[in-house]
Amino acid sequence: MDDALTFDYVIVGGGSAGCVLAHRLSSDPGVRVALVEAGPASGGRWVSIPAGLIGTVPTHRLNWAFDTVPQAGLNGRRGYQPRGKVMGGSSAINAMCYIRGHASDYDDWAAGGCTGWGWSEVLPYFKRAEGCLVPDADASVHGFDGPLKVSELRSPSGFNRLMLDAAAECGHARNGDFNGAQQDGVGLYHVTQERGVRSDAAHAYLDPVRGRANLALMANAHAARITFDGQRASGVEIIEGASKRHLAAHREVIVSAGAFGSPQLLQLSGIGPGAELQRLGIACVADRAQVGANLQDHPDAILSRRLNDTRLFGLSLAGLRTLWSAWGQYKRDQSGMLSTNYAESGGFFRTQPDLERPDAQWHFVMGMVDSHGRKRHLGHGFSLHACILRPKSRGSVKLASTDPLAAPLIDPAFLTHPDDVAALTRAARKTAELLRTKALGLYAQTPLQPEPDWQGRDEAIEAFLRAHVDTIYHPVGTCRMGADADSVVDAALRVRGVQALRVVDASVMPSLIGGNTNAPTIMIAERAADLILGRSSAPA
Structure with missing residues (x-):
């Protein structure tokens, strides 16, 4: 066998989790590690300049740009699911909000059988990952020496x-x-930036170790399937252009391809619902019915307003002059409008007063948003986004075909549970209240699209939601972690039914956390690295 293609660990997916694992596992010079990423090695300025996400999220640039299957809960519409396709993954194209979720989310995981994943046990991994640059941050919950830089926005809009x-x-x-003592309330978001430059997972975790002789970074390499010796994962077959290669893994194969890519790769490799695999002609290695099930995502309702204010992003001659000036400012000192994450402020709130924790989140965006930025409008404006944090709807990721280059069938099943409709209706009403306040009501506002009477009938609001809701980019759960026999991975993230195979990414979350999912994904990978290297005792 070609030694150049033999490794101790082969990691599939160069996103947030994969970058962490590549860094941590290759810290032992006696261990050979390969990191396989389907996208390019770098996104250049589209990634490093925070405002560059406006050119990646709505397009195929550095982006898988998936569509969902028609959504029964959204009047048959197809949703849009942007996912990063570059070293750094979605951390390279996201809005950089650094949110961990509510402490009770992790205690819920532990109570459900995920031993070792309670809040007190995961907090040290959040702190190990974080290089907090926020003045006077609470040292009891923040880390200051980690690779992932977290800061205040450099030049937030006065709006x-x-x-x-x-x-x-x-x-x-x-x-x-x-991420402090309590989650409730509103304010400016902390962001994964360092002095106005995006701190994505590739910049934070890979750049410092690119010179390691024992780490092979393979960009533009698409994983086609995991190979097996009996029930033991033995390597990964990759596609590079028109050719295929096999990467052997002496110790483990680790799948970190995300909530869509990880269940797709497992199924292509014979791990998944046996009858479905058989129907597609795929030899079943392990009949695991839950692979690709349990998909959860935050459904997002948007109220966008036109407003002639150049503090907000938009298309106008005055706006172009402002952006030209902003480009010069950013080149000088990485400040100004181009250091924006767009979703500059927001917060967490309860749609009913008797709830024990916030069940909804706001993102206040400094520009009009229509169809994820794919539809552009003349003029300036802002958007108020409201999502519910713990939806009860459950979707799936299935194979469209046996072609590893084909997109999977993604079904978030948005608004298929009546409790989700009721909660999002309450959240949308509270969002509309903001527009009737003195602070915003003094400004002439024009809705970007017709809206219902927000003080009127629930049925009219529900109709609006079903016509306009889509993701706010937090899919999880499709390779569920758990203690029960039906779970895809155990509490050490080992795939049940086979050996030498783990899944490490957002797909292992048994339930959605109350907030943005990038920081928790990085935490999962930090803890997984300790489990793999024997630095933390693996749960039984």
Whole structure:
């Protein structure tokens, strides 16, 4: 066998989790590690300049740009699912909000059988990953020496003050740290940036170790299938252009291809629902009915407004002059409008007063958003986004064919559970309240699209939601972790029914956390690295 293609660990997917694993596992010079990424090695300025996400999320640039299957809960519409296709994965094209979720989310995981994943056990891994640059951050919950840089926004728009004042009028307290003592309230988001430059997983974890002789970074290499010696994972077959190669793994294959890519690769490799694999002509290695099931995502309702204010992003001659000036400012000191993450402020709130924790989240965006930015409009404006945090709808990821280059069938099943419809209706009503406050109501606002009477009938609001809701980019759960026999991976993230194979990414989350999912994915990979290297005892 070609030694150049033999490794101890082969990691599939150069996204947030894969970059962490490549860094941590290759810290032992006696271990050979390969990291396989389907996209390019770098996204250049589209990644490093925070505002560059406006050119990646709506397009195929550095993006898988998946569509969903027609959504029964959304009037048969197809949703859009952008996912990063570049070293750094979705951390290279996301809005950089650094949110861990609610502490109770992780205690729920532990109570459900995921031993070792309670809040007190995962907090050290959040802190190990974090290089917090926020002045006066609480050292009891923040880390300051980690690779992933977290900072305050360098040049937030002055328009944030109006949105936050509007929320204050509606009774929402200011919160300077959503990862601190409490999650409730509104404020400016902390972001994964360092001095106005995006701190994605590739920049944070790969750049410092690119010179390691024992780490092979393979870009533009698409994983076709996992190979097996009996029930033991032995390697990965990859596609590079028109050719195929086999990467042997002496110790383990680790799948970190995300909530869509990981279940797709497992199924292509014979791990999944046996009858479905048989129908497609795939030899079944392990009949695992839950592979690709349990898909969860945050459904997002958007209220966009036109407003002639160049503090907001938009298409106009004045806006172009502002952006030209901003480009010069960014080149000088990485500040100004181009250091934006667009979703500059927001917060967490409860749609009913008797709830034990926030069940909804706001993202206040400094521009009009229509169809994920794929539809552009003249003029300037802003968008108020509201998502519910723990939806009860459950979807799936299935194979469209045996072609590894074909997109999977993604079905988030948005708004198929009546409780989700009711919760999002309440969240949308509270969002509309902000627009009637003195802070925002003094400004002439024009809705980007017709809206219902937000103080009127629930049925009219539901109709609006079904016509307009889509993802806010937090898919998880399709390779569910658990202690029960039906779970895809155990609490050490080992795939049940086979050996030497783990899944490490957002797909292992048994349930959605209350917030953005990039920081938790990085935490999962940090803990997984310790489990793999024997630095933390693997749960029984």
